[in-house]
Amino acid sequence: MNRRKMILDGLRSMRSLNIDSEAGLSFLTSQLEYLETQVYEVKREPLDYEALIPISTDAGPHVNAVTFRMREFAGRGKRHSGQGGDVPRVDVFYDEKSIPVVGSAIGYAYTFAELRTAAALNQSLDGDRQETAMKAWRSHMNQVGLYGEDELTGLFNSPHVAQASAGVNLLTATPGQALEFINEQITQLWISTKRNSVVNTIAMPGRVLGRLSSTPRSDNSDTTILEFIKRNNVSKTERNIDIEFRAAADLETAGKGKTSRMMFYEKSRENIMFHIPMPLMFHAPEQRGLEMLVNGEYRYSGVEFRYPGTALYVDDVTG
Template sequence: MFAFDTQQALGFLVSQTASIEAQVYEIQYPDIQYPALLPVDTSANPWAKSVTFFSTDKVGQADWFNHQAKDIPLADVERAQHDRPIEMAAIGYRYTLQELGQAMMVPGTNLSADRAAAAVRAYEEFMDGLALRGVPPNGVVKGWTGLINDPNVTAGLVLNDGSGASTLWADKTPDQILRDINALLTGVYQGSLTVEMADTLLLPVARFTALADTPRSGFSDTTILEYLRRNNTYTAITGAPLTIRAVRGLENAGAGNAARMVAYRRDPQVVRLHLPMPHQFLAPSPSGPLTFDVPGIFRTGGVEIRRPKAFRYGDGI
C-alpha cells in the first residue's frame, strides 16, 4: 500500500514546479499583441509604489538682435514631473491532495504543465487588454488608458469624401485610402513642428485584410498594402520602412465606436509599458486540508505615453 502525507505531497509539488515554470515561460503566444506594439520597461524596482519621470519641452526662439540692445532672446527648458502608480495583480493554479497522490504513485511521473500554462496565458491576456485599452479582460477599471485610446492624443475623423459622403474605406477609392493614411502620418510630423515622425501604423484587422486583398487599381497587380509599404510619408522622408500591423480592438476604438487607425513612433522615449515585476510563480503552499496553491503575481503601471505629439488617431475608417 502506498502511503503519503501532506508534507510529502507538498515536497513532490515543489520539486515539480521549477520544471513546469521553465516550460510555460518559454511558450510564445502568437496572438498576444502588446510585446510587438510598444517597448516594455521592467527597469523599476519590482516593489516600487510608483514610477516617476520628467517630461521636458524646449521654449524660446532666435530673433534678429541689435548689438546695442539689452533684451537678448533667451531659450529655456520647461520640466514637468509625472508619477505613475504601480499596481499588483495575480493569477495562479491549484492541485488537490488526490491529484498529487495519484501522480506520486508512479515513479518518474511528472505533473502536467497545463494549469501553469493556463495561468500564464491569463496573465498575457490581462496585459494585452491593459496595454491596448487600459482595461484588462476582467473589466476592473483603474482609470488607465492604453495605446489606442489615450485622451491626450490628437484624434479626428478622416475625410468624408467617400460615396454618399462616407468616411468608411469600404466606400472610398484606393487613392482616397492612401490619402487618409498619409494625412495621418503627415499630421504627426506637422503637428509636432517636424520633431516627431510616426514609424508605426496600426490598422483594424478587417481594414488591414482589405488593403492586402484589394488591387491598387484595375490595371495593377500590386495591392494597396504593397503600394503603401513603398509609398508613404515616413518612408519618403527617412528611407526606412513603415511598420504596418493588424491589431484587434481597433474596430470600435474610435469616437462613437468607429474604427480607428493609429500612427505613432515606437520608441521608449515616446511610449512604454511599465512592468516592474513580470509574472512569477511563488512557492507552493497548502490552501486547505486537501488543496495546494501555486500563487502567481505581477506588478504593472500600464501604458505611459510620454510624448502625445508623436501619436495620432484617425477615426471613421
C-alpha cells in the same frame, strides 16, 4: 531564495500530503521546477501589447506609482553678432504626471491525490495549469496595455493624444482616396512635430488592414494599396523607415462614440512606455484544504505618453 529549495520546503510543510519518500519529494520538486521553467522559456507569438508598446520593468516591484514628465520645448537659434547678452535660449516645459502601480494575482493548484500518484509512479505532472496561468497574465496585460482599466489608460485611449475624424470610409474608398487619406495622416504628424518625428507604426481595425492588403492600387496594377503606401510615404522618403502596419484588438469600436479608430505614431521608448514593474512571479507552494496551491503575483501601471505629439488617433475610418 533558490526556486527549487522553495518548492521542496513548501512540499515538506504539507503534512497531509503524506509523501515520506525523499525520492518522491525530489521527483515532484523537479517536475514543478521544470514546468515553471518551461512556461517562462517557451517562445510565444507576441500579443498586441508586446508588439505595439515598448515595455519597461525597470521601476521594480516595490514602487507604488510611476512619475513621468510630458515634454514640450520652444526656441531656436538665430544669427548673433558675438557681442551683447541677447543670446537666444531654448526652454523646456514639463507637465508632470503620476500613474499608480497596482497589483494583481493568478495561481494554479494540484490535488494531493495527483501529487501522490506522480510521486509514486514517477509520472509527469500536467503542465497545462502553469501555461494557462501565464496566458491569463498576458491576456490581462494585453487588455491593460491597449485600453487600460479604472484609473489607468492604455495605448488606444489616452486623453493626451490628439484625435481627428477620418471623413472617409476605408472599406469603400477608392484606392486613390485611401492612399491620400493615410499619407495625409503620416504627413500631418511629421509636420506637427516640426519634422522631428515620423510615423513608424500604424494600428487599425482588422477589416481595414484586410482591404488595404488585398485591394489592387488600380485595375491594371499588381501592387496592392498597402504595398504602394509602404513604398511611398514621408517616413520612407525622409528616414528610409519601413512603417509597420498592424491590426489590433477591438479597434472597430475604440473611437469616440464607439466608432472605429486608427492610430498613427512613432513607437520608441523615448515617446511611449508601458510599465510592468513586476512581471508574473510564482510564490512557494502552500496547502489549501487538500490541494497544493501555487500563487503568482504581478504589478503593473498604465501606458505613459512622454511625447503625446508623436501619436494621433483618427476615428470613424469605416463609416
